[in-house]
Amino acid sequence: MSEGCEGALYVVATPIGNLEDLSPRAARLLGEVSWVAAEDTRHSARLLRHLGIDKPLVSLHEHNEASRVTALRDALASGQDVALISDAGTPLISDPGFVVVRELRASGHRVIPVPGACALIAALSAAGLATDRFLFEGFLPAKGGARRQRLTAALEREETLVYYESPHRIQATLQDISALFGSRRVVLARELTKTFETFLDADAETLLAHMREDPNQARGEFVIMVAGAEPRDDETQALVEGEAWLAAMLAEGVGVKAAATVVASRLGGRKKYWYQCAQTLKESDA
Incomplete structure (x- = not known):
């Protein structure tokens, strides 16, 4: 001791x-x-x-x-x-x-x-979702508006999302997840380590339908795990953003070389590439 x-x-x-x-x-x-x-x-x-x-x-x-x-x-x-x-x-x-x-x-x-x-670790270890990074949010708010607001805040997170939920609100929470996350993969862990331990794996709409068909699946304590958002293509996003900046500057009368220099300094990449993009945009507007 x-x-x-x-x-x-x-x-x-x-x-x-x-x-x-x-x-x-x-x-x-x-x-x-x-x-x-x-x-x-x-x-x-x-x-x-x-x-x-x-x-x-x-x-x-x-x-x-x-x-x-x-x-x-x-x-x-x-x-x-x-x-x-x-x-x-x-x-x-x-x-x-x-x-x-x-x-x-x-x-x-x-x-x-x-x-x-620990329920969240036990659930993650057997869910088959990515565990190198995850966001644990604990229990979601009981009121629908606050619950949807919390879920919306995590829509673009790339980590696996983990929530606790009670049997009284599990169906309402799955409805909200279905509305916000669409076909995103969801794994539902119920009654971990107990006699009726269950893992259900589908999108939220399918899980909700299964729960309505079998009311026993709505009993017990739940760990809800939602697959993270697909990684954003940063390169594609940078290209779209860069071209928008170039178009705006060219429309204001900024020269091709100067516009390319500004975009290269802000987004990175070779100035020659941005110069060629700017030149193409200018010629297409001619």
Whole structure:
């Protein structure tokens, strides 16, 4: 456990479904800490009972997180080790804990991660979508307008897009994705590591139709993964932009050589090429 006089906060990942996914290190630490800060003490009490652990549990959720900082700081200062856990998966990932970790680190206390299950990583690892770059957006807004605004902001992102969604809003969210992303590939991961774990892979419209045919597919917690936008052809874009600039400058009476020099300095490329483009544009307008 902790070295020296002060204790440490252990940020402990817990299973997202299958209890066998709890690491031996996590189980050992939960049994060794002085007490456990949990998102839902009733939920976490069942996990501790399963492990045969009897520890004091203190609630730490989005409504009381800031007020728990002082108690945690005092506990660590007195030499107590504390574990922070959420209802499932890795704390702070769309779960409470950010305020506590930020404040304790700012106070010089040790915060130690104990890695384990995380729904977004588990989903990505089996989805067959690009994982070299991805954008995790957590839960989308509940209201339709705000949700569509958030989705629209990511339309041109080339990374795989990852969202969490509840069973109450999954169909509305798929409708919005269908309207905005069209035939873009979507992979839906449901009930990860649990008995009815399911991966569905199609465009959003097809997934929505499948869900309406089989209402069971709308149950459980979801990770939605949307393929990133196709990479933009920067060279083609530069050519189009350059020709537009050339045409505008020529129309204003700028000479061919001067126009080519301006475009080359702004967009790069050989000045000779832009000079030839400008000359062609001038001749076509003659």
